[in-house]
Amino acid sequence: MTIGILGGGQLGYMLALAGYPLDFHFRFLDPSPQAPVGRIAPRVSAEYTDLEALEKFAHGLALVTYEFENVPVAAARFLQKIVPVYPPPRALETAQDRRSEKGLFQKVGIPATEFAVVDSANDLEQAIRKLGLPSVLKTCRLGYDGKGQWALRTREDVQRVKKEIPAVPLVLEKFVNFSRELSILAVRARSGETAFYPLVENHHRGGILRLSLAPAPRIASALQREAEDAARRVLEELDYVGVLAMELFECDGRLLANEIAPRVHNSGHWSIEGAVTSQFENHLRAVAGLPLGDTRTLGNCAMLNLIGELPEPGELLAIPDVHLHVYGKPVRPGRKVGHVTLRADSTGQLEQRLRQLPSFFHREEFCLSQRLAHSAKYL
């Protein structure tokens, strides 16, 4: 069975590495002729809007999936006429627009952050009157890794932002005084079977994920059930097939939905070593019509993103149960070029191993030192 994947970045790369043992073949489509998957699978270099290329790409494929959430919905719908596309293009469409996403949360009854629609500078004033400050202004589309967002703390921030508001649909979100950011990875098979990974604790810096702890320390079972229930509602409403990530805020012991990603997700990378079945294998099992794999965890994990630079591997790999993943992309500032997963048998052993990491990982941007300073509280 040959699976077509739209997008040829690290998520596609890891899907292919997980899928070869299951006897899947892959074909990728990515506009960039430098996409790293080209090393391990056939890659078509074409724009997502090139219908002729899409048609050629789809020839002989058993199904198409995607690893990039900003694939144009029109491309997914076009392909759907030729070959099954999972997750359904409607999931892509919903996740690409913050208003649709928030509408979905409302429809299925999931608590989410308060928001107001903003189409102009005037709307912004009205939205601020409704929600107050601090708030966060976000573009509805194409925001990622902190781009397309403006934190509004003071009236001065508002005045400055009003001058630079782009002429695109926006939403204003009430600033949530959350205690931490969590995410849950969920998967739904073609048969309707669902499975869930444990809640993960995420730390961002500059809008980019830096550190995930899996399972998130100190999660009451009721909170895990709440997260699974929310994710299940989304999966069923969208008649979803594949892995879906849901980002959440923990506030006063409750969860608020922030956003969904209709694909495998950076906060699930720990599952390669830390779960019986990785998110990558489970996504492929789901879209290919196979039974889902066990999502049970194997100990405790921490995942650290490598942004814009790689560590010296020798010192790192001398620590037991450390796993390095380099994506084979040209190393450029601000770019996710790899990640490291530490696994341990207990939170205590995990903390000990995190402290053993080379100084490279104790710089502020990894969020590790700050997190370890809190360890009396959580770990």
Added chain:
Amino acid sequence: MTIGILGGGQLGYMLALAGYPLDFHFRFLDPSPQAPVGRIAPRVSAEYTDLEALEKFAHGLALVTYEFENVPVAAARFLQKIVPVYPPPRALETAQDRRSEKGLFQKVGIPATEFAVVDSANDLEQAIRKLGLPSVLKTCRLGYDGKGQWALRTREDVQRVKKEIPAVPLVLEKFVNFSRELSILAVRARSGETAFYPLVENHHRGGILRLSLAPAPRIASALQREAEDAARRVLEELDYVGVLAMELFECDGRLLANEIAPRVHNSGHWSIEGAVTSQFENHLRAVAGLPLGDTRTLGNCAMLNLIGELPEPGELLAIPDVHLHVYGKPVRPGRKVGHVTLRADSTGQLEQRLRQLPSFFHREEFCLSQRLAHSAKYL
């Protein structure tokens, strides 16, 4: 770093899948243009004796290793003049000749099966007088998966075999009334650091490995130490770098060395899911000059080889913690086309999951039913 690998079969395939996350690139050399690694890495199709092709192959490589133990030693020595070759060609040379191999065991003081050199029909009679019947006659070179072996139980067997003895060096081995076949996977880094996986219990049928249990059930710690000590002596004598497999017989609570393989080994495939670091990753870490990874096991595993046919994946993958590995080779009778690993938290849970396997796996050739019938004894 680009690593050259001689041989493009499933072992090379699994080395590449394990090595990409560590930022290794690969280039394979295999005489067959159908070698399955071609799907995931650049492959040079050339004979191992084609020096011009070898020289071109080596260009720009950081080092060369091999996944096939019958690579001509001359090819490894030729490459060694251009680029580092690990494991050392002397290990290849020793493992390719049963007499050298037995000489090595004697030199380093490892108990092994009694044997006698046979170069002619006359020698055979003399050897039988020395060792008695039953015995096993084996070619010194190019025997694998039960080929090049003759079991001699009676005088009639001897008379028949005398007529068909090939004109090549042979050894006669005294038949060992072993209680079971075991193997140990060992790894030595460029720094001299060593690590060992636990003893594995192996079941063969028609000379081909069918079933491995890892760790081998009911192994006294003294036996594990004895196996590690034997493997360490071989590693050090050969100034070895990489993974080495040693096959052993358990007789009356002691170990007899049978043979070594200077490469990753079929009886180590369970380590992909069942150990903190797989044999494939550890081989690459060793040859690349990185620290070795932790060889600790994660529960109990059974590995079943898929010979000449593949099971229906849906039924199989519905069992928790079952992992399918298909090698992407054309399916032909007698050919290793994949393997399945079951992992469990205890031997009891493993046994339960083995019993849940589809009927496909309970046919005689998988050795599973017979093994499970013995479970009161071992598992």
